[in-house]
Amino acid sequence: MPQASAGRHIRNEGYVSADDGVRLYYRGWRPAAADVSSVVLFIHGIGLHGDAPPYGARVVNPGLLGRGTAFYAADLRGHGQSGGRLEGISGDVLIGDLKCQVSHLQAVHGSVPLYLYGHNFGGLLSLGYAAAHGRDVRGVIVSEYSRLIKNSARQIVGQGATASVLDRIVGRLRPQSRSFRFLAPAEYRQLCSKYHIPVDGDILRSLEKSDCPGSRMEYGKEFFTACGAGDEFRIAGKVRSPVLMMFARNDPFFDIRGAYDVLTRISSLDKMLIQVDVAGHYGIIESSQDHVDRWITSRLPRNA
Numbered sequence: 001m002p003q004a005s006a007g008r009h010i011r012n013e014g015y016v017s018a019d020d021g022v023r024l025y026y027r028g029w030r031p032a033a034a035d036v037s038s039v040v041l042f043i044h045g046i047g048l049h050g051d052a053p054p055y056g057a058r059v060v061n062p063g064l065l066g067r068g069t070a071f072y073a074a075d076l077r078g079h080g081q082s083g084g085r086l087e088g089i090s091g092d093v094l095i096g097d098l099k100c101q102v103s104h105l106q107a108v109h110g111s112v113p114l115y116l117y118g119h120n121f122g123g124l125l126s127l128g129y130a131a132a133h134g135r136d137v138r139g140v141i142v143s144e145y146s147r148l149i150k151n152s153a154r155q156i157v158g159q160g161a162t163a164s165v166l167d168r169i170v171g172r173l174r175p176q177s178r179s180f181r182f183l184a185p186a187e188y189r190q191l192c193s194k195y196h197i198p199v200d201g202d203i204l205r206s207l208e209k210s211d212c213p214g215s216r217m218e219y220g221k222e223f224f225t226a227c228g229a230g231d232e233f234r235i236a237g238k239v240r241s242p243v244l245m246m247f248a249r250n251d252p253f254f255d256i257r258g259a260y261d262v263l264t265r266i267s268s269l270d271k272m273l274i275q276v277d278v279a280g281h282y283g284i285i286e287s288s289q290d291h292v293d294r295w296i297t298s299r300l301p302r303n304a
Helices: 062-066 091-109 121-132 165-169 185-194 201-210 221-227 232-237 256-264 289-299
Strands: 003-005 009-017 023-031 038-043 069-074 114-119 139-143 156-158 161-163 170-174 179-182 218-220 243-250 271-279
Touching: 009 091, 023 062, 023 091, 038 091, 038 121, 062 069, 062 289, 069 091, 091 114, 091 121, 091 221, 114 121, 121 139, 121 221, 121 232, 121 243, 139 289, 185 201, 218 221, 232 256, 243 256, 243 289, 256 271, 271 289
Parallel strands: 038 069, 038 114, 114 139, 139 243, 243 271
Antiparallel strands: 003 009, 009 023, 023 069, 156 161, 170 179, 179 218
16 A cells, blocks of 8 residues: 655555466555656565565665656565465566566556666576566666675685585575575574684675575575576576676675676677675665666666
8 A cells, every 4th residue: 555755755565466376565665756757676685575674665766766766676476475485486487476566567657667676586587587578678687696606605614624605504404305595694603613714794794684584584496496597698698688787896605707707698788797895795785876876867768
């Protein structure tokens, strides 16, 4: 139900129905003093949802909002307030769910330009949608997705034992079922203590930033595959929409070279990769506001 907020925007929320009847949640921020001239749909990263501490109103760009851009943040199936389960999920289902969200926004706002904006695996999923339904989107913003893990985050070496930090941060719960979940900050400290290594401040701060009720979600390998992991180059080759990729200069987990590898294979000639001067994996959401504003503004129709 729409709610006015300080005269700057109207907050609204609701559900759309997926093709199989699952209820998919969204929340939105529409300009209160201007007609909607463009729309941004934000897709959250793994382990979280659209209103988790790193996201929520932080994805709203005040400059664009004031000039007529409406912002929406969806909860993927099985996350936040959306229904459904992740077990056995496929890429067709996730892309179909996004199609339902996009179709709803098109019904509400007509043919105004629509941009997808995704963080980590939400960014890869946004590219997947643009590859499948390119005519629906005017452009795609991919924040903090890379095919490569940083060497500094790949291994812990201690007393003859070698372990993958990322495999433990996305902790393997039941190897036989290939199930994963994120560690809580306290679990990360315990891991470092066990292997007698210093706590990495950037990793810890990123985990703290993402630590919220419901963030201890479990994932099977099929979810990452459904998002497009391992198939990035094929997806990129089908994307003909403009693409902006953004990467924190001091991301503790991922290597920017893996983002560049994906960028170079995107078919669109209108593509760019920028580094943002911020530490951590989640701070980029707020620190990249100016870049997002300029990039979208320069691609809007002149009469928008």
